[in-house]
Amino acid sequence: xxxxxxxxxxxxxxxxxxxxxxxxxxxxxxxxxxxxxxxxxxxxxxxxxxxxxxxxxxxxxxxxxxxxxxxxxxxxxxxxxxxxxxxxxxxxxxxxxxxxxxxxxxxxxxxxxxxxxxxxxxxxxxxxxxxxxxxxxxxxxxxxxxxxxxxxxxxxxxxxxxxxxxxxxxxxxxxxxxxxxxxxxxxxxxxxxxxxxxxxxxxxxxxxxxxxxxxxxxxxxxxxxxxxxxxxxxxxxxxxxxxxxxxxxxxxxxxxxxxxxxxxxxxxxxxxxxxxxxxxxxxxxxxxxxxxxxxxxxxxxxxxxxxxxxxxxxxxxxxxxxxxxxxxxxxxxxxxxxxxxxxxxxxxxxxxxxxxxxxxxxxxxxxxxxxxxxxxxxxxxxxxxxxxxxxxxxxxxxxxxxxxxxxxxxxxxxxxxxxxxxxxxxxxxxxxxxxxxxxxxxxxxxxxxxxxxxxxxxxxxxxxxxxxxxxxxxxxxxxx
DNA sequence: TTTTGAGTTGTTCGA
DNA sequence: GTCGAACAACTCAAA
Numbered sequence: 001x002x003x004x005x006x007x008x009x010x011x012x013x014x015x016x017x018x019x020x021x022x023x024x025x026x027x028x029x030x031x032x033x034x035x036x037x038x039x040x041x042x043x044x045x046x047x048x049x050x051x052x053x054x055x056x057x058x059x060x061x062x063x064x065x066x067x068x069x070x071x072x073x074x075x076x077x078x079x080x081x082x083x084x085x086x087x088x089x090x091x092x093x094x095x096x097x098x099x100x101x102x103x104x105x106x107x108x109x110x111x112x113x114x115x116x117x118x119x120x121x122x123x124x125x126x127x128x129x130x131x132x133x134x135x136x137x138x139x140x141x142x143x144x145x146x147x148x149x150x151x152x153x154x155x156x157x158x159x160x161x162x163x164x165x166x167x168x169x170x171x172x173x174x175x176x177x178x179x180x181x182x183x184x185x186x187x188x189x190x191x192x193x194x195x196x197x198x199x200x201x202x203x204x205x206x207x208x209x210x211x212x213x214x215x216x217x218x219x220x221x222x223x224x225x226x227x228x229x230x231x232x233x234x235x236x237x238x239x240x241x242x243x244x245x246x247x248x249x250x251x252x253x254x255x256x257x258x259x260x261x262x263x264x265x266x267x268x269x270x271x272x273x274x275x276x277x278x279x280x281x282x283x284x285x286x287x288x289x290x291x292x293x294x295x296x297x298x299x300x301x302x303x304x305x306x307x308x309x310x311x312x313x314x315x316x317x318x319x320x321x322x323x324x325x326x327x328x329x330x331x332x333x334x335x336x337x338x339x340x341x342x343x344x345x346x347x348x349x350x351x352x353x354x355x356x357x358x359x360x361x362x363x364x365x366x367x368x369x370x371x372x373x374x375x376x377x378x379x380x381x382x383x384x385x386x387x388x389x390x391x392x393x394x395x396x397x398x399x400x401x402x403x404x405x406x407x408x409x410x411x412x413x414x415x416x417x418x419x420x421x422x423x424x425x426x427x428x429x430x431x432x433x434x435x436x437x438x439x440x441x442x443x444x445x446x447x448x449x450x451x452x453x454x455x456x457x458x459x460x461x462x463x464x465x466x467x468x469x470x471x472x473x474x475x476x477x478x479x480x
Numbered sequence: 481t482t483t484t485g486a487g488t489t490g491t492t493c494g495a
Numbered sequence: 496g497t498c499g500a501a502c503a504a505c506t507c508a509a510a
Contacts, residue, residue, distance in 0.1 A: 141508060149487060149507055231489075283488085303506095350489065389488085401502045402490045409490090468491085472502085479503075484510080493501085 003030030004095040010036045013100040013248035014063045015208045016169035020128035021098040023167045031176040033092045035075040037084045038188045044106020049373035051342035054197050055206050057190035059247045062207025075182040082114050089123050091180035100130030104380050105295035133163050133252050136292035146293035148395045154282045163253045199340040211244035226273045233345035234418030242377035287381035301393035305478050312361040320461050327460035330410035331355045333423035342376035353390040354404040359467040364391035400475035410436030426456050
């Protein structure tokens with residue numbers, strides 16, 4: 001009797017290397033049917049934004065080609081996963097479906113239900129950890145509680161057994177005698193109908209090969225000065241792995257091993273820089289830990305007191321922020337970079353987010369939604385942690401008095417103005433001394449640079465000092 | 481149980 | 496120009 005067929009359900013693990021579910025299917029020995037299912041309606045209120053869909057399209061294309069190069073193919077389907085899996089199992093006579101876990105609350109519920117139904121219908125299910133270094137429930141305090149502070153969480157992670165070896169990409173495996181039906185990639189309509197993705201194409205190479213290359217490029221250079229350069233948006237000082245990680249084109253375990261192997265024999269100074277980078281990978285772990293234990297935080301503050309924060313609802317100000325027209329160059333540069341490339345440098349994410357929440361007093365949920373809709377790396381765990389942290393209502397939150405001064409931040413982290421000049425070109429001829437506060441420049445300097453405040457570049461939508469005082473007062477109102 | 485030390489990423493003011 | 500303190504009080508995690 002020939003070994004039975006296995007369905008490998010790809011989700012946020014669009015890779016062949018270090019893919020536990022695929023590994024298991026190959027080990028089993030029978031024919032393998034790789035499948036991806038597109039179902040917007042199962043997003044739990046967080047449907048992928050256009051940027052993220054663009055990335056997914058490219059990533060699926062890449063995975064498809066990689067599978068074809070191994071004599072296999074990727075079956076694409078649309079509709080509720082439960083129905084599609086059931087139909088696929090019948091069409092391909094599969095007796096087992098395998099997948100790697102995801103952690104978004106809505107998807108956890110869905111997967112649980114699918115597992116029960118499959119097993120009730122005689123279809124075996126096995127799921128595997130593949131997207132994190134540690135499962136969210138494996139790390140806990142001495143009392144058995146979840147962590148809410150990063151440093152002890154991180155230390156606890158380091159006490160755990162080291163991540164296992166990276167699983168090699170299988171080179172070949174049996175294919176079914178006939179393939180089940182598949183739609184075409186364009187059928188999924190993931191790509192935008194308007195051509196704004198041109199800017200994306202030059203900035204990114206989605207897919208497993210692109211992810212590996214991005215990691216290598218980072219290890220070959222930027223990592224050695226990571227701790228300093230990571231804060232300079234005008235440089236290529238960060239790894240830019242976030243969208244690749246989100247789609248699972250590379251696993252954190254691959255990153256961990258790449259660093260750990262390279263680390264040996266390097267000077268202490270290098271190791272320190274590399275550890276700083278790995279620490280950021282553990283922030284991602286922490287975000288998933290929190291998402292798992294506090295699923296409501298995707299739209300509600302972790303700290304209850306913030307339910308009564310006096311937020312302001314001002315669509316006009318929100319729009320100015322979204323479009324990068326706040327009149328604060330470093331903030332506007334960030335939001336424009338986001339719009340054009342689907343990504344924003346981390347330092348600028350903090351500045352821009354702080355500005356929305358503390359200068360404009362607009363609810364952090366509005367910012368989280370905008371980032372979700374526009375980022376190629378939109379990730380529910382990371383996005384939630386980041387925004388709650390900024391707003392001061394989350395884990396390890398920023399103290400209320402930590403209000404970023406967009407002028408100082410600009411001068412400090414974009415000292416040569418490279419970043420602002422690139423994304424806010426209408427200020428490019430302004431002398432560096434005024435670049436981060438153009439409204440304060442003398443009239444003749446502005447004229448010389450071809451800048452008219454309120455005409456060619458917006459006047460500041462709020463005054464920094466006033467906004468700061470208002471924010472302090474608003475935060476103080478929580479205390480009493 | 482109570483205590484203690486600590487907590488990603490800052491800014492402003494006044495000496 | 497530089498430097499240290501203040502900005503509040505709270506919660507978490509571990510001893």
